[in-house]
Amino acid sequence: xxxxxxxxxxxxxxxxxxxxxxxxxxxxxxxxxxxxxxxxxxxxxxxxxxxxxxxxxxxxxxxxxxxxxxxxxxxxxxxxxxxxxxxxxxxxxxxxxxxxxxxxxxxxxxxxxxxxxxxxxxxxxxxxxxxxxxxxxxxxxxx
Amino acid sequence: xxxxxxxxxxxxxxxxxxxxxxxxxxxxxxxxxxxxxxxxxxxxxxx
Numbered sequence: 001x002x003x004x005x006x007x008x009x010x011x012x013x014x015x016x017x018x019x020x021x022x023x024x025x026x027x028x029x030x031x032x033x034x035x036x037x038x039x040x041x042x043x044x045x046x047x048x049x050x051x052x053x054x055x056x057x058x059x060x061x062x063x064x065x066x067x068x069x070x071x072x073x074x075x076x077x078x079x080x081x082x083x084x085x086x087x088x089x090x091x092x093x094x095x096x097x098x099x100x101x102x103x104x105x106x107x108x109x110x111x112x113x114x115x116x117x118x119x120x121x122x123x124x125x126x127x128x129x130x131x132x133x134x135x136x137x138x139x140x141x142x143x
Numbered sequence: 144x145x146x147x148x149x150x151x152x153x154x155x156x157x158x159x160x161x162x163x164x165x166x167x168x169x170x171x172x173x174x175x176x177x178x179x180x181x182x183x184x185x186x187x188x189x190x
Contacts, residue, residue, distance in 0.1 A: 002164065004164045004165070004166070004167075005164045007161065007164070008161070008162055008163060008164040008166075011161045011162045012162055015162065049168075062161075063158065064154060064158055086150070087145075087150050087153070087154065088154070090147060090150045090151045090154050091150075091151075091153070091154025091155070091157065091158050092154070093151065093154075094151050094152070094154035094155035094158070094159070095154070095155070095158060095159060114147055116151065119151070120148070121147040121148045121150075121151050124146065124147065124148075125146070125147045126144040126145060126146055126147065127144070127145050127146075127147060127150045128144055129144075129145060129187070132186070132187045132188075132189075133174075133178070133187065133188050133189065133190055134189055134190055
C-alpha cells in the first residue's frame with residue numbers, strides 16, 4: 001500500500017460521499033491504521049497532492065474538492081461539494097456528472113450559477129485565473 | 144479569463160486521473176501540451 005493508494009481513497013471518498021475524508025475514514029476504507037494514514041496524508045501534502053490545514057492532518061483541499069465551505073459549491077442531484085474556486089466547481093462536475101455550480105458574485109448581489117447538462121455549460125461566462133500556472137503552489141490558499 | 148466550457152474540459156483533463164492509485168503527476172511538457180490543446184498558450188500557461 002502506497003501513498004498513492006491513500007490519495008486515491010481520499011478522492012474516492014470525496015466523490016462518493018460528498019464529505020471531507022479523514023484519516024480515520026481512509027484508514028477504515030483501506031484497512032490501515034490511523035497512524036499510517038496520517039503519515040501518508042503528510043507525505044501527500046509535502047508532494048502537493050493534497051493540502052492540510054496548518055498544524056493538523058485535516059484535509060483543507062484535495063483539488064478540486066475543498067474540505068470546508070468556501071462559498072463555491074458544485075451540486076449533482078442531492079450531493080453537494082465545496083469547491084476551492086470557480087474552476088474547481090466546474091472541475092467537480094467534470095468528474096461526477098451534470099449539475100449546478102454556484103459561485104459568489106464578485107460584483108455583489110446574488111450568487112452566480114452555471115448549469116452543466118450533457119457536458120454543456122450554460123450560461124456562457126468566464127473564470128478569472130488569478131495566478132500564472134507556474135505560481136499555482138506559491139500560495140495555494142490564494143490561488 | 145477562460146470560458147466556462149473550456150474550464151470544464153480543463154477540469155476533466157487535469158483531475159480525472161486522481162482516483163487511480165497508478166496516476167502520477169504528468170511532466171511539465173505534457174501539462175503545457177494539455178494546456179495548448181485547449182488553446183491555453185503563452186507565458187501565463189508555462190510551467
